Amino acid sequence: MSEVTTATKNKKIPVISISRKIIQFLSFFVINYAILEWIFNADFSILDNYARVLPFLHSANSAWTQGAGLLEYSFYMIATGRIPYLFVGILGLLGLFSGRIFCGWVCPTGFMQDLFGGLGGDSRLSLEADQFLKKVKSFFLIVLLFLFTLILIFFKTDPDLHQQWLESLGSMAYNALEPISMSEFLFVTLPNIITTAVDNGGSLTGIFGGTFKTIIFVIYVLIIIASAVYPRFYCKYMCPYAATIKVFSNYSFLKLQRMPTRCPGRKECGVCEQICPMQIRILEEPFSGFTGDGECTLCLDCMQQCPHDAIKWKFGFN
Ligand code: SF4
Ligand code: SF4
Structure with a gap:
């Protein structure tokens, strides 16, 4: 039987996976709508206000979206002395009512990983390694939250110290997720490196922008290779959006x-x-x-x- x-x-016919791929593909272009503007020579600036608050881990530095995700904005608000009640509330409601359907059907970084995974890799880590690494993304988030809570406290109690911390954190103070955001790498860093290399006539000299950024580049290349071998490697083990929304999606209605x-x-x-x-x-x-x-x-x-x-x-x- x-x-x-x-x-x-x-x-x-695998209707579900075909539908999912179509939705992921369309979402990729809608979220990165500047690509559509470029292809069709159109003006979609009307989307600016919406793209800025999409619940997507997106860098404020991306020229393709002209906006940043809820989590990026939340950290930015904390760094500048405000508590992001509204954004955290939206993230919580999304997780409680729709689980992580955004990760599976919409997120462009997830879509890119599915494409890398489509190269044929379907390996699994051991159960112990998988369980341990799944905690790593929560660890990154807790460290960031701790750091930014301190900054918020300094904002309220000692403005000079607050300013010193912001200065020592550099660009990370206003873009906290930069080093751990695959979106930042795929949609900001990588295009910048490629265009710089093209402008340099193919020379690789100085295109990474310093030792720290070179290390980040190498780490992300390794993550992409890992995503081609282990499905959704970044989502499972590193993504700060996943670490945040899983707190709520664990109790999801859906x-x-x-x-x-x-x-x-x-x-x-x-x-x-x-x-x-x-x-x-x-x-x-x-x-x-x-x-x-x-x-x-x-x-x-x-x-x-x-x-x-x-x-x-x-x-x-x-
Ligand atoms: S695929 Fe999983 S849920 Fe379905 S019958 Fe097999 S073991 Fe059970
Ligand atoms: S993530 Fe796993 S458990 Fe969830 S829908 Fe996909 S295959 Fe099923």
Whole structure:
């Protein structure tokens, strides 16, 4: 019976993954709408006010979006003495009501990683390494929050010290996520390096802008290579947006559930766990609904590939 179901399922057109790729592709251009302006010689400046508050980890330095993401703005506000209640509230509501669907269906950095992953790599880290590294992104975020909370306190208590800290942090004071933002690398640093190299007639001399930036460049090249080998490497282990929204998406209204009457378990099947790009231990999650500790991006690969149609949507906070 299960073989018949498997064969039938495998013949289905992968409607979900085709739809997701189309939405990711369109989102990439809408978010980076300056590319569309360039291609069609059009003026989409009307989008400026909206692009600036998209819940996307986007650099204020990007010439392609002319805006920055909610998280970037939140850190910027803290650095300049304000508490970003509204932005954090929006992030919280997004996570609580839509989980991490943004990561799976919209985020251009996620889309780029899916493209790199499309080169064929589908490796998995060991369970222990995966669990440990998933905590790394939260660690980066906590360190940044600690640092910027100090800056906020200095703003209120000692303006001179506040100014000294801002000066010693340099550009990072106003763009806190710069060193750990793959978006910054893909959409700002890399295009800048390429255009500088072209302007220099192909010479690589001085195009990285100093030792620190050269190290960052090498690290990101390694992350891209890792993303081609391990699906969604950056999302799983480094992304500060993921580290923030997972706190809320862990309790998301929108999630998935697994039907106990249909799923024969890991020994007889286990397809879902083998294909999950976020390496979620789906079969150890509760039947009543799961978010994989807030890591599930609702890409729906597991739902599409499940040979027994055992994975369904679940709406509800419990
Ligand atoms: S939920 Fe996973 S293990 Fe269960 S039937 Fe579906 S793919 Fe197989
Ligand atoms: S659990 Fe399913 S929907 Fe969530 S990330 Fe894994 S494959 Fe995608």
